[in-house]
Amino acid sequence: MDAIPLWVLFGLLILMLLLSAFFSGSETGLMTMNRYRLRTRAKRGERAARLAQDLVERPDHLIGWILLGNNVVQALAASITTVIGYRLFGEIGIAYAAGAVALLLLIFSEYIPKTLAAIYPERLGLPSAYIHWALIRLFYPVVWLVNRVSNALLRLLGVSPEEAAQHSLSAEELRTVVAEAGAMIPHRHQKMLLSILDLEKETVEDIMVPRNEITGIDISEPWEQVRAAIVDSQHTRLPVFDGSIDNLRGVIHLRRVVRLAAENNLDPHSLVGLASEPYFIPEGTPLNQQLLNFQNQKRRIGFVVDEYGDIQGLVTLEDILEEVVGEFTSDPATRIKNVYADPDGCYRVNGSVTIRSLNKNLGWKLPVDGPKTVNGLVMEKLEAMPQAGRRITIKGYEFEITETRANTVKSARVRPPGEQRAAA
Known part of the structure; x- marks a missing residue:
């Protein structure tokens, strides 16, 4: 490289830094893109989205190619920097070159491009899909060999690349996605979607x-x-x-x-x-x-x-x-059947009302792992035949039996914990 002018070497170094930044940034952009938004755009016919989806469906191929290209580019950058350092400062310049190339690669080829790609994954990931898709096919024999060796080592560790490529969501994860959708999904639609998930x-x-x-x-x-x-x-x-x-x-x-x-x-x-x-x-x-x-x-x-x-x-x-x-009615007073609010904050509740409906509609936290109705809950706590006027406390909720019929609780008056403290 002694015959190559310094300005050419500096130009090659800048090129290697840019190529390394491309590999690093595009890797982060492609791997952090929202898979479901990407699939939606691909179904709409966007070519970049289709190519990106093909790439991320086999992350072992994509990562293998990007690491291969990035390592080659960074090795060339290190060699060019070493030559520049030797020609400018002699043997001591080699040590300077090692530190300089490490700092340059860290800042310009790793930190900045990966940060930008993490913030704007689609802006950087989708355009890069064209280049990676073409280069992977151009250098397919090398990529295939690297993947075969790497996947064989992964299988020895009990890791299957095919299983790692799956991105299915559990019901709880899907519930979190819906709850955190924010303004993208109207609040009422969020409640409906969560209710569908709760059916199971x-x-x-x-x-x-x-x-x-x-x-x-x-x-x-x-x-x-x-x-x-x-x-x-x-x-x-x-x-x-x-x-x-x-x-x-x-x-x-x-x-x-x-x-x-x-x-x-x-x-x-x-x-x-x-x-x-x-x-x-x-x-x-x-x-x-x-x-x-x-x-x-x-x-x-x-x-x-x-x-x-x-x-x-x-x-x-x-x-x-x-x-x-929700209830097929527009009258808020009738949305909870057989439940009536009193001015003092208490509720008159029919014994057949389910615990689940009280918790869902009034925000209560009565136990639901046992009896399903108010009658069953009170009877379980009493462990005796109910009598009008009898009072019991369950999880901070004060129940007063107001009417009985055939040894069952026909109706009760319930004072929630907050109202009980306020009354005291």
Whole structure:
């Protein structure tokens, strides 16, 4: 290199620094790009995004090529700096050159390009995809050899490059992504997406109507009462049973009853004939699975049964959808069924209200790992038959039984911990 002018050597050194900065910056940009945004842009037909996606799907190929190119460039930069140092300062210049090249590579070829790429990954990563994609194919034999040797060593350490290339998200990670989306997703849409993810955590028992609150048509009653039940019903579908819900005969759609009623041809026999076969749901079925079951079975209503086949409650498709979009009502006062706020901060609660709905709608923190309803929670804590006026405290919430029926808590008055401290 003695015949090469110094200005040429300096030019080559600057070129090597720029190439090293390109390798370092593009590596950071490509590896830190949002994979899901990249996949979306690739589906829209953006060529740079498609090339970048091809590269990052096999990070062993990409990293192997970038490290190979960067090491070659940095080795050339070190050699050129050594020659420049020797020609300017003699043998002592070699020591100066070693320190100078290390500082130059650290600042201009590592720190600055990687920092910029981490801040603007798409601006630097996408354009570089064209160059890397072409160079990897140009030098494919060398890249292939380096990858084969490197992957063999990785497998000895128990690492599979194919598995490392996967970027699947768990439900909890996806929940974090949605929660941190900020202004990109409206708040209400965030709540709906999180509610969909929460469906797998809840079961049909959490939202079912308890069997003692199921309203239907009892054909054992006088016919006039049956007709009145049909006329006054606020539901479009009603279970038909004989004496009790355990003798379930089917489910009737009131739209099918209207024609016969108008023609005065409706009687108990024809009513049962119009009823469709009941659909039963095993207890413990997750809500996300039951939503799919409703869709596959073309059903909108089902009866939850325990391991003995006894009916425990009723679940509808609308109940599951309300878990996602909220109650189908615009009146805030009726969004929590059978819960009424008092001026003093207490709440009058029906015993059939679920603990989960109280926690979800009022921000309470009552225990949910045991009984599902207020009645069950109070009964478990009492360990005795309930009596009106009895008070107990559960996790700081003061429950006062206000009404009982058939050895169950019909209603209670609840004072949250904050209101209790304020009243004191």
